[in-house]
Amino acid sequence: MIYRPLGRTGWNVSAISFGAWAIGGTWGDTDDTAAIAALHHALDRGVNFFDTADVYGDGHSERLLARLRRERPGEAFHVATKAGRRLNPHVAEGYRDLRPFVERSLANLETEALDLLQLHCPPSAVYAMPEVFDALDDLVREGKLRHYGVSVERIDEAMAALAYPGVQSVQIIFNLFRQRPAEAFLPAAQAARVGVLARLPLSSGMLSGKFTRQSRFSDDDHRKFNRQGEAFDKGETFSGVDYEQGLAAVEELRGLLPPGVSMARLALRWILMHEAVTAAIPGGRTPEQVDENVSAADLAALPAPLMQALADLYRRRIAPQVHALW
Template sequence: MLYRPLGRTGLNVSAISFGAWAIGGTWGDTDDTAAMAALHRALDRGVNFFDTADVYGDGHSERLLARLRQERSRDPFVVATKAGRRLNPHVAEGYRDLRPFIERSLQNLGTDTIELLQLHCPPTAVYTMPEVFGALDDLVKAGKLRHYGVSVERIDEAMAAIKFPGVQSVQIIFNLFRQRPAEVFLPAAQAAQVGVLARLPLSSGMLSGKFTRDSKFGADDHRGFNRQGEAFDKGETFSGVDYEQGLAAVEELRRLLPEGVSMAKLALRWILMNEAVSAAIPGGRTPAQVDENVSAADLAALPAPLMDALADLYRRRIAPQVHGLW
């Protein structure tokens, strides 16, 4: 496993880490036995950073990670969670006091201190409210949080966030279908020594290369019900790319794969080519998925001609759909 610093936190995190959205909910049926096996396999393979949120299965994935900590008490690892999306209504003013949600996450996680608390894609107005970040500073001083950061939808939100000195990390969608963060934000984050967590690294599974026009998604799977942003931001589902056009791009991408390299491995290794990224956080619902994800860290650097071809594919097929939206 490759390890990289997470900003100024002093933590070195596995470059391929574990995103726990899929084992919590809104990704179809969940299987706790398989999920726990996947979590254990991740630790066995050197993963030491797990990302979750209080809304993933209404705390279910947090509780699974608490169980992992009990079962693997001798293996140190970092759990990051998020707060804010349980606000009803979900408005900027609610972010002034997240303590009730943080206390619930502490209970779910079975701990006294959250190692990294992230604001969970708050309204843009939050980044004009210094009192929100002052309250988080107070929670760090009180020992409830060790560090805090943000998860964002938009690049302008990420740029605003890193101006607050207490923000240690930014989680942002960055993958082969969402390349814009590399233009301005990633260099700015690196200069500010802010950690970057690349979420949706496989574009909701589209970049696994396993979907077809006939693939079916359950009624409780956001890949079926949120394609036009019906439930939350459209960009969270297939990176905002039209499903049919995404499949067409994947077929062209398939022809660029080096021999013996799966599409998922290529997509993850492409993210790690940018040194500003602390970790990519793919989900893993089975040990086999974890194995494939983690093995991407073992691949050699992608050659320049391949990087150029991937950039060209993005420019032609994907950028017209998404580049200016987030």
Template sequence: MDYRDLGRTGWQISTIGFGAWAIGGDAWGKTDDATSLATIHTAIDAGVNFIDTADVYGDGHSERLIAQVLRERPGEIVVATKAGRRLNPHTAAGYNRQNLTAFVERSLRNLNTEALDLLQLHCPPTEVYSMPEVFEVLDNLVRSGKVRYYGVSVERVDEALAAIEYPNVQSVQIIFNLLRYKPIEQFFAAAKAKRVGILARVPLASGLLSGKITAATHFEASDHRNYNRHGESFDQGETFSGVDYATGLQAVEELRALVPIDASMAQFALRWILMFDAVTTAIPGAKTPEQMRANAAAAELTPLDAATMAQAQAIYDRLIRPLVHERW
């Protein structure tokens, strides 16, 4: 496992992290807690020291599972959580001192800790990035000792650029994968200049880039890949990176020809992300120890050559760019 600096925190975190949305059990089909706990332990055994969760993943269930592991393996991992999506309605006005403090207190209880390692605003409305009072609340939470550092999780590149104008934002979590090139062109250089960490979320495009999904794949009713393909429940970009399903499958079939003989499609997709030194970590989800071991092994793959990178971009430019590039 390799490690990179997370912003200006002084932490070095694994280039492959553990995304804990799936183990919440509310948006990716059925889960089993014993298997989820074993998967987290497998991640740590593989050198992963960064876990990303949120207070709404399973209504706190994901955080509580992580807390069980933390009790057994204290001091080994950095846990990032998120706040804001509990608001109903989810409006910019809700990002106030009272609500954010209450969300933090709840996550502290769920994670059974005295301070949150990294608190991230959870894809707030765009207006929030023009509200300095929100970031003053976060600064106060740091000063109070409830939060060590803070960052943001965003939907769009323009939101990421606005966020890093606030001097104490340490990280930006943004969708970045073989079907999302815009961050390379419009965000990475700015983040590097300000020493802001980048957490690449949805790195496998909701499983599309695993190479295991086909036109005949069935998704459970509780799986967002069934009910959110057109943004019915939350931002469309969260599901298959906002790419039309059939077009995404076509792109994956063409990308498959670029996969090294010693790698899976998913490992190739993760290794591609790590070719960009602006990225601190990729945070794929995993529901089983086997998936986690395979994800972690992506960090050990030989770097991709220039020809492979160019061919991957050509597929993006032809099939995907017209669909998503300007939207997010």
């Protein structure tokens, strides 16, 4: 495993970490037995950073991570959660006081202080509201939070977050189908010593290479019900890429795979080629999925001709669909 510093927290976290959205909900049926086995296996493989949110299964994902802590006493790992999406209506003003959501996450995670709280894709107006970040500073002083950061949809939101000195991390969609953050944001975050968490690193599973035109998703899976942004931002599902066009790009990508390297491992190793990225946070619902994800850290650096071919594929097939939107 590779470990990288997360902002100015003093933590060194696993460059392949664990995204716990899929074990909470909106990814079809969940299996707690398999999920807890996957969490244990992640620890066994050197993962020490887990990312969740209070809305993943209405707190279910947080409670699974609390169970992991109970079952692995003395094991050192960090849990990041998120707050804000439970606001109804989901408006910028609601982010002035997240204390009720913090208290709920503290209970779900069975802890006295949240390791890292992230604003959960708030409206853009929040980044022009210093009182929101002042309130987070208060929660740190009170011992409710150890650190805080943000999860964003857009590059401009990510750049605005860097201006707040308490922000330790920015979580952003960054993968082979969403390459724009590398242009300006990643260098800016590195200069500011702010950690970067690459979410949706496999583009909702599209970059696993396992989907076809015949693949079917259950009614409670966002990959079925949110393709056009019906429930939340369209970019959260397949990175905003049209499903059919995504499949066509994957077929071309298949021809670029080095011998013995799966598409998922290549996609994750590509993210780690960017030194400003602290960690990629793929989901893993089974120990086998965790193994494939974590093994990406064992791959050698991708050669320059392959990196150029991957950039060319993005420019031709994907950028016209998504590059200007987020």
